[in-house]
Amino acid sequence: KTIILGPKRLPYVGNLFSVLLELKKAKYHHTLWKTWSMKYGNLLGLRLGSINIVVVFGKEMIKEVSSRDAFDGRPDGFMYTLRSFGKKLGIVFNDGHSWAKTRRIALKYFKSFGYGSRHMEEHISGECKELVKILSRTNEPLLVNNMFDVAIVNVIWQLVAGKRLLQKVIEEHRTTLDLDNPRDVIDSFLIEMHQNKENSCKYITDVTGEELQVVCLDMFEAGVETVKNTMVFMLLYLVREQEVLRRLQIEIDEVVGKDRTPTLSDRSKQFRMIYTEAVILETLRITSVAPVGIPHMALADTQLGNYNIPKQGTFILFGLHDLHNGSRWKNPSEFRPERFLTNESNLMHDESLMPFGCGKFFSGKRRCIGENLAKSELFMFITHILQKFNLRVPDGDPLPTAEPLDGLTLSAKPFKLLFQQRN
Numbered sequence: 431k432t433i434i435l436g437p438k439r440l441p442y443v444g445n446l447f448s449v450l451l452e453l454k455k456a457k458y459h460h461t462l463w464k465t466w467s468m469k470y471g472n473l474l475g476l477r478l479g480s481i482n483i484v485v486v487f488g489k490e491m492i493k494e495v496s497s498r499d500a501f502d503g504r505p506d507g508f509m510y511t512l513r514s515f516g517k518k519l520g521i522v523f524n525d526g527h528s529w530a531k532t533r534r535i536a537l538k539y540f541k542s543f544g545y546g547s548r549h550m551e552e553h554i555s556g557e558c559k560e561l562v563k564i565l566s567r568t569n570e571p572l573l574v575n576n577m578f579d580v581a582i583v584n585v586i587w588q589l590v591a592g593k594r595l596l597q598k599v600i601e602e603h604r605t606t607l608d609l610d611n612p613r614d615v616i617d618s619f620l621i622e623m624h625q626n627k628e629n630s631c632k633y634i635t636d637v638t639g640e641e642l643q644v645v646c647l648d649m650f651e652a653g654v655e656t657v658k659n660t661m662v663f664m665l666l667y668l669v670r671e672q673e674v675l676r677r678l679q680i681e682i683d684e685v686v687g688k689d690r691t692p693t694l695s696d697r698s699k700q701f702r703m704i705y706t707e708a709v710i711l712e713t714l715r716i717t718s719v720a721p722v723g724i725p726h727m728a729l730a731d732t733q734l735g736n737y738n739i740p741k742q743g744t745f746i747l748f749g750l751h752d753l754h755n756g757s758r759w760k761n762p763s764e765f766r767p768e769r770f771l772t773n774e775s776n777l778m779h780d781e782s783l784m785p786f787g788c789g790k791f792f793s794g795k796r797r798c799i800g801e802n803l804a805k806s807e808l809f810m811f812i813t814h815i816l817q818k819f820n821l822r823v824p825d826g827d828p829l830p831t832a833e834p835l836d837g838l839t840l841s842a843k844p845f846k847l848l849f850q851q852r853n
């Protein structure tokens with residue numbers, strides 16, 4: 431079989447009109463795909479103009495696609511290469527040999543930038559302290575939707591470049607490079623380039639300046655909106671669920687206390703801020719800010735279920751929002767961190783939660799490389815804020831709605847909060 435079941439297609443436009451029409455009712459792309467999948471099955475076939483799309487539903491099917499090399503491709507074409515000198519470069523919208531190379535070099539640095547590493551601690555902690563300072567200065571309600579922008583962009587800047595301005599920064603890095611001590615992602619790439627010149631080993635291939643620039647762009651595009659939207663939603667759910675908020679504050683008070691600033695080592699085995707961890711997982715589940723992941727593409731003609739998927743030309747999306755909010759979960763629309771706790775109050779990992787994609791962490795697959803960083807940022811922001819402040823909706827304002835705004839990533843509708851100093 432070649433055509434995966436889906437709504438009837440018209441010549442040339444495919445399902446374009448029915449998508450536009452039905453979207454008004456469904457409100458969100460991901461809910462429309464889900465509605466159709468209930469009729470057509472866990473592989474939903476669509477055609478939008480000349481683009482074929484397959485939306486994959488269910489844990490097992492998503493796992494299968496994520497684990498097969500044949501589906502490791504990313505979309506090609508003008509819109510995607512516009513951002514990368516007209517070529518397939520970088521990590522996120524790249525594939526094949528060049529992707530494997532850039533991902534490997536970036537991961538090498540990310541591994542040393544892991545939980546509790548001095549670099550990660552310093553960068554995130556500095557931003558959290560600034561944020562607390564700003565919040566302490568005002569008694570006015572603050573628009574929450576933009577409040578993490580600067581902090582999160584700065585964390586990525588530090589990760590990528592140590593500071594601002596890209597081209598100039600790359601040159602500065604070249605002149606101050608220490609081959610044994612990479613300070614950030616740019617250094618790691620420059621060291622790789624240096625070694626390639628010295629070493630004619632056939633496994634190491636050259637990394638170009640263009641590639642390095644697109645990798646930096648990837649970090650911003652993949653690592654800012656996602657963390658920011660998740661963090662804003664976390665505050666939104668906490669102001670709606672004051673019981674959860676209080677339990678979080680009790681854990682912070684017990685483990686960190688009122689005066690010492692929270693550190694990443696408070697997440698470690700010794701201290702185990704399990705409830706905070708469960709709140710982070712529950713936020714990632716219920717919000718699923720990347721509702722259909724990032725499109726994959728077949729790199730060779732291949733089979734999926736009973737169907738043939740042609741090489742290139744077919745976008746493959748994952749029904750992640752549905753996986754996280756479907757009937758597999760008890761009362762999925764309730765924000766209940768306890769679902770990730772065992773009776774003995776240990777953390778319970780659930781295989782059906784895959785907000786960062788699927789596959790072994792740090793293995794060659796396409797899973798998000800920023801998972802550690804994102805979770806560390808979420809942990810540090812929430813502990814710093816709740817250690818010092820209670821959250822309240824300004825008098826006269828309704829509770830903020832959990833209904834998201836649609837987009838490539840889901841975001842919260844604008845809302846204001848009062849950050850009241852705790853006694």
Ligand code: HEM
Pocket residue numbers: 496521522523533586648649650652653654656657660719720723724725726785786787788795796797798799800801803804
């Ligand atoms: C809450 C925060 C985040 C979420 C929910 C998230 C989610 C995802 C998802 C679903 C994918 C696609 C996986 C796939 O194609 O199978 C992805 C890929 C990626 N993410 Fe994240 N991400 C987050 C934060 C970050 C951060 C902080 C960074 C880095 C600074 C980052 C960098 C990347 C990169 C480079 C890729 C592409 C990997 C590849 O194509 O090989 N992400 N992310």
